[in-house]
Amino acid sequence: xxxxxxATGIRTPVGFWVAxxxxxxxxxxxxxIAAAHGWGNNRPLEFISGLAFLWAGLFALWHRRxxxxxxxxxxxxxxxxxxxxxAQAPPIVDxxxxxxxxxxxxxxxxxxxxxxDGRAATRFGRISIVISYGWNAVVSxxxxxxxxxxxxxxxxxVCRASLSQWLWESEAVWEGAQTASHLGTLVQVTLAAxxxxxxxxxxxxxxxxxxxxxxxxxxxxxxxxxxxxxxxLVGAGETWGETVGELRTLAQIAAPLTxxxxxxxxxxxxxxxxxxxxxxxxxxxxxxxxxxxTLQDPTLRLVSRADDGQWRDGTGAAVALPSDPxxxxxxxxxxxxxxxxxxxxxxLEPSAVTAAAAVVGLLLENQSLSQEVAAQLDEVxxxxxxxxxxxxxxxxRVERDLHDGAQQRLLSVALALRxxxxxxxxxxxAAPETIAQANDELRQAxxxxxxxxRGIHPSILTDAGLGPAVxxxxxxxxxxVDDLQVPLGRFPAGVEATAYFVVAExxxxxxxxxxxxxxxxxxxxDDAWLRVTVTDDGVGGASHxxxxxxxxxxxxxxxxxxxxxxxxxAAGTTITVELPIREEES
Amino acid sequence: xxxxxxxxxxxxxTTLLIVDDHGSFRAWARRVLADDGYEIVGEAADGASAxxxxxxxxxxxxxxxxxxxxxxxxxxxxxxxxxxTVVLTSSRSEADFGDEPRLAGRFVPKxxxxxxxxxxxxxRS
Numbered sequence: 001x002x003x004x005x006x007a008t009g010i011r012t013p014v015g016f017w018v019a020x021x022x023x024x025x026x027x028x029x030x031x032x033i034a035a036a037h038g039w040g041n042n043r044p045l046e047f048i049s050g051l052a053f054l055w056a057g058l059f060a061l062w063h064r065r066x067x068x069x070x071x072x073x074x075x076x077x078x079x080x081x082x083x084x085x086x087a088q089a090p091p092i093v094d095x096x097x098x099x100x101x102x103x104x105x106x107x108x109x110x111x112x113x114x115x116x117d118g119r120a121a122t123r124f125g126r127i128s129i130v131i132s133y134g135w136n137a138v139v140s141x142x143x144x145x146x147x148x149x150x151x152x153x154x155x156x157x158v159c160r161a162s163l164s165q166w167l168w169e170s171e172a173v174w175e176g177a178q179t180a181s182h183l184g185t186l187v188q189v190t191l192a193a194x195x196x197x198x199x200x201x202x203x204x205x206x207x208x209x210x211x212x213x214x215x216x217x218x219x220x221x222x223x224x225x226x227x228x229x230x231x232x233l234v235g236a237g238e239t240w241g242e243t244v245g246e247l248r249t250l251a252q253i254a255a256p257l258t259x260x261x262x263x264x265x266x267x268x269x270x271x272x273x274x275x276x277x278x279x280x281x282x283x284x285x286x287x288x289x290x291x292x293x294t295l296q297d298p299t300l301r302l303v304s305r306a307d308d309g310q311w312r313d314g315t316g317a318a319v320a321l322p323s324d325p326x327x328x329x330x331x332x333x334x335x336x337x338x339x340x341x342x343x344x345x346x347x348l349e350p351s352a353v354t355a356a357a358a359v360v361g362l363l364l365e366n367q368s369l370s371q372e373v374a375a376q377l378d379e380v381x382x383x384x385x386x387x388x389x390x391x392x393x394x395x396x397r398v399e400r401d402l403h404d405g406a407q408q409r410l411l412s413v414a415l416a417l418r419x420x421x422x423x424x425x426x427x428x429x430a431a432p433e434t435i436a437q438a439n440d441e442l443r444q445a446x447x448x449x450x451x452x453x454r455g456i457h458p459s460i461l462t463d464a465g466l467g468p469a470v471x472x473x474x475x476x477x478x479x480x481v482d483d484l485q486v487p488l489g490r491f492p493a494g495v496e497a498t499a500y501f502v503v504a505e506x507x508x509x510x511x512x513x514x515x516x517x518x519x520x521x522x523x524x525x526d527d528a529w530l531r532v533t534v535t536d537d538g539v540g541g542a543s544h545x546x547x548x549x550x551x552x553x554x555x556x557x558x559x560x561x562x563x564x565x566x567x568x569x570a571a572g573t574t575i576t577v578e579l580p581i582r583e584e585e586s
Numbered sequence: 587x588x589x590x591x592x593x594x595x596x597x598x599x600t601t602l603l604i605v606d607d608h609g610s611f612r613a614w615a616r617r618v619l620a621d622d623g624y625e626i627v628g629e630a631a632d633g634a635s636a637x638x639x640x641x642x643x644x645x646x647x648x649x650x651x652x653x654x655x656x657x658x659x660x661x662x663x664x665x666x667x668x669x670x671t672v673v674l675t676s677s678r679s680e681a682d683f684g685d686e687p688r689l690a691g692r693f694v695p696k697x698x699x700x701x702x703x704x705x706x707x708x709x710r711s
Contacts, residue, residue, distance in 0.1 A: 403653070407677050408608040411696045415614035418700070422621060441610060 016062050023054040023077065030081035045249040053077030056256035064263050066296035067118035069111055073256050076107045095144055102140025106132035109188050113195045115214045116262055121202055125195035128188070135184045142177040146170040213262025217255050224251035285314040287363065295356055297345045302360065304340040311341065319343070329353045331361045340364060383555045390552045401452050409445030413438050458500065465489070466496040466523065470503050474521055477507045479536065483520030491530060495579050498560045499523065499532050502577050505553050506534035514538025514573060525581065532577040542568040542575075550575075599625040600705075603645035603670070605636040605662070607655050615649065615699060622701020633657035640666040647708045649694075652676040652683070660688050673707045675699065 031047050057074025064070055082097050109132040113125045120126040146169060200211060224247050231244045288302040303311045303319050313319050322328050322343055330338040342357055416438035423431035453459070461469040467486035474481035490496070503521055510519050516538030524531045542550065553575075554564040562579035602624040606612050609631070616626050627643045630636040633654045640648060648670045652659035663672045674689060676682075677696045683689055692711035694703045 403677060404608070408611055411677055412608075412610040412614045414697060415611070415618050415699065419614065419617055419621065 016058065019058055019061075020055070023058060023074070024051075026078065027051055027054060027081050030084035034084035045246055045253070049249055049252040050077055050080035052253045053080055053256045056260040060260050060263050064118075064296075067116075067263065069114060069116070069118050069259065069263060072107050072111045072114070073259065076104060076111070076256075079104045079107065098144055099140050102136045102143075103133065105185065105188065106136045109192045111259060112192050112214065112218070113199075115259065116210050120195060121199035122195065124191075124198060128191035128195045131191060132188045135180075135188065139177050139181045139184055143174060143181070146173040146177065210262065213258050217258040217262075220251045220258070221255050224248040287360065288314055291342065291356055291360065295344065295352060299345055301343040302340060303343060304364075305338065326350075329357045331357045331364065333361070333365060383558060386552065386555050387559060390555065398452065398456065401448075401455075405448040405452065406445045409441050409448065412441045413445065416441060457497070461496055461500050462493075466491060466499055469496075469500050470521060470523060473500070473504055473507055474519075477519065478511050479507070479514070479516050479519045481507075481521055482518045483522065483535070485522045485524070487523050487525045487530075491525070491581055494560060495530055495581055498556055498562070498579055499530055499577070501556065502532050502553055502564075502575070503534055505549055506575050509542065509549060510534075510536045510538060510573075513542070514540075516572075528581055530579045530581055532579070533574060535572065535574045537572050540568045540571050540573050542566055542573045553577075599623055600647055600708075601625045601627045601643070601645045602704075603628045603630065603636070603639055603643060603648040605630045605633075605639075605648060605654070605659070606651040606675075607631050607653075608651075611696070618699065619649070619701055619704065622704075624701060624704070631655075633659065633662040636662050637665050640669050645670050647671045647673060647704065649673050649675055649699075649704065653678075660686065663688060671708045671711055673704055673711065 027047070027050060031043075034043070053073050054077035057070050057072070057077055060067065060070030060073055062070075079100055083101050085093060085097050106129075110129050113120050113129055120129055196211075196214070200208060203211060224244070227244050227247065231240050288300065291302060292298050292300040301313055301319070303313050303321070306312050310318050311321055321341065327344060329342045329344065331340040331342065333339045340360065342353060342360070344353060416434055420431050420434040420438060422428075423434055458469055458472075460472055467488060470486050471484065474484050491499075503523075507519065507521075510516050514536045516536035518537055520533070520535040522531075522533040522535075524533075550564075550566060557564040557577050557579065560579055561582065562577060565576045567574040567576070600623070602619060604612050604615055604619075604626060606615070606629075612629050612631075616629070620626055624647070627645050628639045630639045633656050636648070636650065636654075639645075648666060650659045650663055650672055652674055653676060654662065659674055659676075663674060666672060672692060674693045675696050676693075679695055680689060680693050692707050694707050
């Protein structure tokens, strides 16, 4: 929220107490000087009112660092007590007190317009603040510079010092400045009221709720001043006037307290934490900076736990976590493990830090999920590419097999028949023998076509199911299959095909590479899963990092939603595949 | 019978080398082409041994399969073109090889293989 403001704030409890002591010194010192001149009726209450502003300012600076309202309340309190120095100090100080006093009204306007987040909600609000300061500065200066010094002279202590002593005394200009001052108050109050109204109009329901203390403050102060004016207008007795005057001072005590209450109550930091969602920074350093801005703690550090258990900051440097738990807020993953932590000023409001930690937890969780999904996507894309490539490879193999096998046989048959035809035409006795040879070639061509077709998709799998098909594979395997366990019944066609090709490929590998003496095939099914285990007692050393065959199998299995594991120590290999039994969507 | 008369009645047979990696095809091609009057001087099952056989046997015509296990028949043809008349053959059709210029005029599909077809292609090449 308040990102362009420098973080004005008191950082440590020591600083808070020192500042409070300084303020008290200032207040009491000022009061002692004023008391030398005699306390008026309202002086004790006024003293408390000024103290209320000082305390409220410090408190607000401490609890809402970065929010300018604390500084404004404090400034107002200081200016308040500065007025006690009037006519007590060297003339130039006295004049300065009057000049500074002129800023008081502007400070109040500033507080009203900037409440509760320390910033004017609109450009109009900012302009109205600038006008207030400008107007008061000019009017105060001009009044001071032109104040009539008539009747002043040596031995007349009631005549206070003013700048006009050294500048140009002018009754007419001074009068004009007084008119401008009254008019200015009207204008400034009107502008401020409009600015506050504008903020109200732009506010969300929650923000309007935060504005309520301001209305309350304005109501008490306005009510007090109004009754004062009414009493003065109707000419009620002095007692009434004094009572109402005291009421007004009481209202002035209440005002800073209400403002501070409003500041503390406002869900500023917490709602600013929500803003973090809107500008999700990706890298840890920007996230840290965003958190520091949001929580208004420039010392804030976001540290995360590396794989080695060491805590590290955004640059990767190892950091030691603070021992004071109030300076540390853990950010936990869904399983409750601390994966990161915020190291922060212990003055931060715990609820805001907890909320920020929750946001960061979600962001980090989201980030790690995104990375996980991206990695999975990469793997799926790679696997898909491999499956497509395997498909092409398979087609090339089929083409090659057809070309080298059946096609050559059929060409031989064609040549043989041509030969036989010539022999028949020539009346040769060799013709029957040639035709018999052609018949042999034809039979071999048919056998090869059948083998090829079975390689593409075994008809036994379609017709009889997985059990008989795997049994047939085991029967044809050159390595004897000692341990064979196949399920009864049928499974969805995709599951049967995947399981079949797993067994076929595994047996091919065993026959080609394993140098095994026996093999085992186990197919076990429950309601949800079909588990295929193929073992051998060969040399081992198989891995799906190595062979395209095993990698292709894994791709097929994973595409079917299953998993493939290869255990291949020094001796023997076990391939375990688990396939979900899902009915295919037609 | 004079030598001249013998030459007229028994034509001088054209010597032929058959290069193909499929044994059964070589065997049947040998029978058909021998019946058509070629003298089969040798067979080779791959490109390297085809080149050696051409050097050793000096066949007038070489029937050369394009798809050989070790190298392309077209490359073998380049190597032996100077020494023998090459006729290329394949179980694929000529169109399967695209616009291969080295095929032009001297290709006989295996399905059409006969002494006449071989002679025509040899004459063109």
